[in-house]
Amino acid sequence: MSDILTMCKIVLSSLRKKTACQMYPVKPAKFYKNSRGHIALEPAKCILCTLCAKRCPTGAIEVDRTKGVWQINRFKCILCNECVHSCRPVALSMENQYAAPSANKDIETHNVEIKKPAAKPVAPGESAENS
């Protein structure tokens, strides 16, 4: 029952079809809404809680609370979405476009304004100067 015509048919029919590959740099790559492209930070919303740095499985994110710096090493990031899930103020998000390629292993740095915690209510009997 063996034959070679089945394959010939497929090969010949693909002559008529357009190329199956996507001509990538000429045509832009297609992304879906869910595609995991890169992590983006909205510095205005970040409260420097360091939760993302703690949850990051590869240690790609570093947060300095005293200087107000949020850093990500895109070459370490594995796009697992763990930081996005852990971010309480929703400052982090997963964008569906890939990060731009780079020739150097630089670390992306964002400056975040250090937000002072809201002043504690002054306990009765204590003067405000002591606090």
Place this chain on the structure above:
Amino acid sequence: MANRTIIPFGPQHPVLPEPIHLDLVLEDEKVVEAIPNVGFVHRGLELLCQKKSFQDMVLVAERICGICSLIHGVGFVQGIEKVMNLEVPERALFLRVFWGELSRIHSHILWLGLAADAIGFESLFMHSWRVREMVLDIFEETTGGRVIFDAVKVGGVRKDISKETFTRIMKQLDKVEEEYKQIAEVFIKDFTIIHRWSNVGVLSKENAAKLGAVGPTLRASGIKSDTRMLKYGAYEKIDFEPIVEHTCDCYARSLVRVKEVYQSFDIIRQCYNKISEGEIETKVTGFPTGEFFSRVEQPRGEVIYYVKGNGTKFLDRFRVRTPTFANIPPLLQMLAGCDLADVPAIIISIDPCISCTER
């Protein structure tokens, strides 16, 4: 007696996607014995459980293998859920089956392509991978990743699929099945393929059972055994029968995989009909205490996850036995007595995945 020669095969060889080394003892052109040598890519992932919490270990488990990543995750979380007595919502279980069967389709089509490539049938290899690409697009649309999905978590799944998307995907899958059907025909009837694979690498029924083969390798030797029949997760509500072939050669192993893809399409349709609306995750509180050997069926066969929790967020032991590890002794049996030229085709026929073997 003819002279004996030892020919080293691998770790770098055109058919091998990953490094395994075999010392082939030859008498003229016939292989008499083969001695395996793995261990080029041992990463020690199992020890990571002492540094990562059990919830983060899911991410490690999914990255053990790049092809069956989701099912690795399912095996691990299933073990954790058992020791923590978590009740996982039904929708989550069905979604795991849905993605799991899709992974099986993409893994089997990948294998069919590689196997065709191993015997020099390159146009078939490219056509197979063209079909696989359509499956990967469905993955990217639903989970966000193409091969590493991160869709499973302890207590449920991370992503949900809306009703409309699901319906659209089912239509897309019909198209994939149509394309696949043309390629599957070639694997079933093509002259080159039958000529190259029939009566090559025969693993008899007795040997397959004795040497502990798993997955398609075992089923191609005429033994009806599929870990999915344990009815874990949502497989409880799905009807299917393991696919068995009786000729025990490389051709039978490819036929099992060709037919399993059709079966997976069928299981996905059942999933679509039986899935109900609802929650996709439960809240996880506390830490795992106890132990469990979690067994699930991967495209390559049965995978075992042993988890032992001690009531802290770190596990005492996390152990993975991947199907290729169990399939290496049967491979040695198949190689004994074959021609040197058939060695690549036989090695590829067990669908070796060495990096996940060594973890």
Place this chain on the structure above:
Amino acid sequence: MFEQQEIINITKEELLSRVTPLFKDEYRLVQICCTRLDKLIVDYTFDKDYKFLGLRIELPLEGSELPSITDVYFAAFAYENELHDLFGIKVIGNKIDFGGKFYRINEKTPFNKKQEA
């Protein structure tokens, strides 16, 4: 639905006499796994018609030995080499013994490191 798992505690002397009848009964060797707690726990897992059976042996942390079951289950050779390389358990009578070169690793017995004094 989760399967029932039966685990029997045995000693290392009984191992071969326990395993041989299982082989005749057409049980499949699923895996051998070792766990390091305050002692080493070696689990032999078998399966027949989806029924799970485990044999468990407890061994001291250092200098432990095990008889090989490769005479019965040939497929055990890979697991036994793994026990030797990762946990330092000496397996006697292994049919294919790699002599500590199964995994190419820098340190000896990484899963069972010696306690520092």
